[in-house]
Structure formats: structure tokens, C-alpha cells
Amino acid sequence: MSIIKKLGLPSVTIRYTFLGCACITLWKGKYFISLKRRNKQDFYHELGHVFFNVHRDSMDMIKFKALFGDPDKLYIMPYIEWIKSVFGAEEEKAKKGFISDYASSHPREDFCETFSEALEEVLTGVSYDYKDTMVNKKVAFVKKVIKKTINA
Numbered sequence: 001m002s003i004i005k006k007l008g009l010p011s012v013t014i015r016y017t018f019l020g021c022a023c024i025t026l027w028k029g030k031y032f033i034s035l036k037r038r039n040k041q042d043f044y045h046e047l048g049h050v051f052f053n054v055h056r057d058s059m060d061m062i063k064f065k066a067l068f069g070d071p072d073k074l075y076i077m078p079y080i081e082w083i084k085s086v087f088g089a090e091e092e093k094a095k096k097g098f099i100s101d102y103a104s105s106h107p108r109e110d111f112c113e114t115f116s117e118a119l120e121e122v123l124t125g126v127s128y129d130y131k132d133t134m135v136n137k138k139v140a141f142v143k144k145v146i147k148k149t150i151n152a
Contacts, residue, residue: 006150009050041116048115051149052108059145067138068114069107097134111142118142122150 052059052071064071098104103113118139121127130136 007047007051007146008149009047009054041120044116044119045112047119048112049108051115051146052111055145055149058149063141064111065107067134067141068110071107071111073107075106075108097132099130099135099138110138114138114142115146118146122146 056071095101095104098110098113099117100113103110114135117128119142121139122143128139130139
């Protein structure tokens with residue numbers, strides 16, 4: 001059984017644009033686009049967006065908001081700030097409490113960056129210590145949600 005089916009997600013279509021961006025089409029016709037490299041972590045990140053949309057109602061949203069923030073927060077401004085920082089371009093550094101710099105751009109991106117790492121841990125059976133208490137709590141929360149979904 002594919003990981004997509006195990007996660008209770010609909011089928012996906014993946015295509016790569018001429019710019020090398022991955023466009024994933026799934027879940028009610030919505031598009032999720034990776035502007036990064038074509039690798040499995042980016043794919044897992046984009047699956048995280050779909051996973052969140054499909055399974056949001058079954059998640060403990062009080063705990064989610066305590067860990068990640070309000071997923072319904074206005075999206076555009078944090079994203080613009082992150083893009084500015086990328087083009088100001090120094091090496092990406094994770095901010096305290098976030099698994100990556102990009103995770104700090106918005107609660108949903110924080111969830112998806114964490115989802116990507118947590119899914120990798122669930123699939124490989126290897127756990128990591130991220131040397132940050134909040135990041136470890138976020139990964140543990142997401143792993144629990146993933147395992148609950150897979151075992152349902």
C-alpha cells in the first residue's frame with residue numbers, strides 16, 4: 001500500500017514545471033507547489049499540506065495551536081517576509097522553536113516542515129533529537145497524528 005493511501009489521502013498527480021518546480025495536484029483540485037529541489041522531503045512537505053486539510057478535523061487543534069500557532073492566520077505577509085530573507089540570501093538557519101527557517105513563515109508551513117521530518121521518522125523507524133525542546137514536541141505531536149492515521 002502506498003504512503004498516500006496509508007495517510008488516508010486521495011490520489012495525486014505530480015508534474016514538474018520548466019523551472020523545476022514540483023506541482024502536486026490533489027485534494028479537491030488544490031495545487032501545492034514546491035519551489036525547491038525535487039526530493040522526497042519536498043514531496044513530504046507538500047503532502048503535509050494535503051494531510052492537514054484532509055485530517056484537520058480529527059487533530060487536537062488546541063494542542064496544534066499551542067505548538068504551531070493559528071493555521072488560519074493571514075498567510076501572505078509572513079510568506080513575503082520569508083521570500084525577502086531568502087533573496088537577502090545567507091545560509092538558511094532554523095530559528096529557535098522551528099525545524100527550519102521556512103517553518104517560521106507561517107503555522108501551516110511550520111506544520112508541513114515538521115510533517116516532512118516526522119513522516120521520514122515514521123517510515124524509517126529512526127528518531128532524531130533536534131536539540132530544541134519545542135521542535136521535539138512538534139515532531140512528537142505530528143508523529144502521533146501520522147501513526148494514528150496509518151493505524152486507523
